Amino acid sequence: MADTSAQTGRNVLRDGGTRPTRFRTFWNSFSENRGAVIGLWVFLAFLFVAVFAPLIAPYDPSAQFRDYALQPPVWQDGGAWAFPLGTDALGRDMLSRLIHGARFSFFVGIVVVVVAASGGIIIGLIAGFAPKWLDTLIMRLMDIILAFPSLLLALVLVAVLGPSLLNAMIAIALVLQPHYVRLTRASVLSERGKDYVTASRVAGAGQLRQMFITVLPNCLAPIIVQAALSFSTAILDAAALGFLGMGAQPPTPEWGTMLADAREFVLRAWWVVTFPGIAILVTVLAINLMGDGLRDALDPKLKRS
Template structure:
């Protein structure tokens, strides 16, 4: 008597949250390209001492305002030409990534930490404290952000530290509004009521119980603020209120180049292109994160 062997078909293992996130993000080709460009800029900034062909502060006498090497009058030793003082433009653009990305990252981090803290507290104590926080927040948001940044930077004085503080203050209101709106919804959930009945402390309720459930929109907001921070740092540097020459920062390089815009437009093109690519890559990455963090779009094709 032979027994038939029945082959049990194993049920397919459902994809994990990370797999769904990665698959959704990968489907957005623009987001993948933006992330690659952003990673390339970060790596370039970290490896600037080894990638830059020259010292960004070195003056090459007699080599002032050279065009790129592919144009007439260019020099192959200076691929993107030189600035008004004879410094290598490519080296300064590479080192400029350090200043611009560092300013944007620090300002975004400070704005996010302060904005999330104020937004959570405004949602948790909505009567007096919450109304006061949102009143100040609405006043700040009703003022043009770039103009407000210029005013604050002019008051604090030109320096990289003051630029970071200025941009953090300007970028904080969107975090406050978004955190408060998201937390107000989470405060009505059963899990929050249960945690409160079980005796969880205020800090635990705010930062361990509620905050993790608010992180998805905050991460997307952080990418958008990061992009805005780089643009505002460039604008502040362009007007002379940010990082001061001879330090190589993209906005400061643009500010120096404006007086030579007619005689040598290349001085403005390269740092302007760097700012454009950085902001665009961050925005594309943020779009991909928004899609990947949306539960309705997490479907593996």
């Protein structure tokens, strides 16, 4: 019994009481960046609004109150704000449309990131393990795609596929995919020469196992950061395509489409343009701040001094 107690005591002393978990280590590093923490809370607030939009929105986003078209936010009904953020040209409640617009923006961001990251990671892994000629072919193709301005290329793809929210998501995902390919390939090439990969190969692991089990988990940190930044890019590009009439189509309450519908009322109804623009600005800024924090937490070598 005495030996057991002594051994237990030595273990406690050796471990120093408690060891920080990976999540705690990550959170301690992430929380050092105040902007990232603020961005995270803003992002979670918008996510909550997007998920529970039907319960939070005071009206249906397509409901029209024709008697109250273009009412400013200060208009009151019976002492209470019937339309806290005003109404648009068709009498639709701006607050309800903004809340439901968060659903479309987050849906676009999630779909685009999943599609772009999945395809980009697979192609990047193939390029990193492929023979020289195939690697060169893949990377030159990615360079050609990156040579075009991203929004212009997305606009051309949507023009070919047809204007719709689905086609806009496909176009944005294809435009963002080369970034994941290049990032994954660079990470794979830096990991392939390490001892643990050599040991795995000597132990008889096949190439697919090396790619997806051995190497890929050690390449995820920069990919996660890229995914966070791509999320904001997807929201911004979707809003731009919607503003140009090539994304979501009316009466869909998407923020870019709301801006497009409000162009002719800029001078006499400032709220129909201002609030969708602020929603896009705050969301993209919060995600970018969160991405900076993820970069610092997942790769301390890049941490700002």
